[in-house]
Amino acid sequence: KNQVEQSPQSLIILEGKNCTLQCNYTVSPFSNLRWYKQDTGRGPVSLTIMTFSENTKSNGRYTATLDADTKQSSLHITASQLSDSASYICVHGDSSYKLIFGSGTRLLVRP
Amino acid sequence: DARVTQTPRDKVTEMGQEVTMRCQPILGHNTVFWYRQTMMQGLELLAYFRNRAPLDDSGMPKDRFSAEMPDATLATLKIQPSEPRDSAVYFCASALGRGLQETQYFGPGTRLLVL
Numbered sequence: 218k219n220q221v222e223q224s225p226q227s228l229i230i231l232e233g234k235n236c237t238l239q240c241n242y243t244v245s246p247f248s249n250l251r252w253y254k255q256d257t258g259r260g261p262v263s264l265t266i267m268t269f270s271e272n273t274k275s276n277g278r279y280t281a282t283l284d285a286d287t288k289q290s291s292l293h294i295t296a297s298q299l300s301d302s303a304s305y306i307c308v309h310g311d312s313s314y315k316l317i318f319g320s321g322t323r324l325l326v327r328p
Numbered sequence: 329d330a331r332v333t334q335t336p337r338d339k340v341t342e343m344g345q346e347v348t349m350r351c352q353p354i355l356g357h358n359t360v361f362w363y364r365q366t367m368m369q370g371l372e373l374l375a376y377f378r379n380r381a382p383l384d385d386s387g388m389p390k391d392r393f394s395a396e397m398p399d400a401t402l403a404t405l406k407i408q409p410s411e412p413r414d415s416a417v418y419f420c421a422s423a424l425g426r427g428l429q430e431t432q433y434f435g436p437g438t439r440l441l442v443l
Contacts, residue, residue: 249429260332260419260434261371268429306371310429314359314383318371 220244221309221319229325234297238322240290240307251308252281252292255321261306264292297326330354332435334420340441346408349438351420352401359423360403361432362388362395366416374418377403410442 221242230236242250249268253261265274265281267290273282278295294301307319333352341347353360362374375385380397388395392411397403407414417439421432 258436260421260437262434263431266429266431314361314376314378315373316432320370 221307221317223305223307223319223322225322226320227323227325229327230297232297232299232326232328235293235295236297236324238292238294238305238307238324240292240319242288242290242307242309242317242319244309244311244317246311247285247288247309249310250281250283250290251310251316252279252290253306253308255304255306257303264305294324299326299328302326332420332422332433334418334435334438336438337436338439338441340443341410342443343411344409345442346406347410347414347440347442349405349418349420349440351403351405351422351435353403353420353422354424354433355401357422357424357433358400359425360397361421361423362403362405363419363421363434364416365419365437371419374405407440410440412442415440415442 224239251266252264255261264276264279267274267283280293283290302325304321304323306321309317335350359378361376363371365371374387375395377397394406417437419434419437421434423430423432
């Protein structure tokens, strides 16, 4: 069973619309929760990193939330653009350097 | 614009051959990671180094994979002998400081195909 699960697997939205991606994790211990954006054929790029004490963090049009009690996180994208088309990966960090990656949500933004 | 570089970008080889992938971390970063990404497994941590010392390589198949940092500007990942199941994209990432909650910067990856 995957320790970091994301939903939906894929999503298609129209340009300008908002969307929310979900992440549930079962891994312990917890140090941080990250969201990455990965364009096709490229390496992941960090969007946000949240620690246990943070429940929201923004990076431009991207806003991540964290509920450490329910072990859930979400990534909200506002006013989507064509360049937002990518895979979005939720990542759990434990107390060491180890990161456990979710399988990602593939987002397609259509004109 | 500092970035992680990886070579080669693409590699096609035959089963049984040795494969060497190279990574140049961002200058000044003291933590280097190797990841593998496949469609089935997603991104998996293979190994990481801090100040050139290997801290954890438990994610690597020990019998055929080896990772080293000959110096602070070069990390290598070798597969010998390679097998078709090693086909994947291999990413190197680097981080500054302890890396625990700091951003990891990924390279563009090496796409490996073992026939």
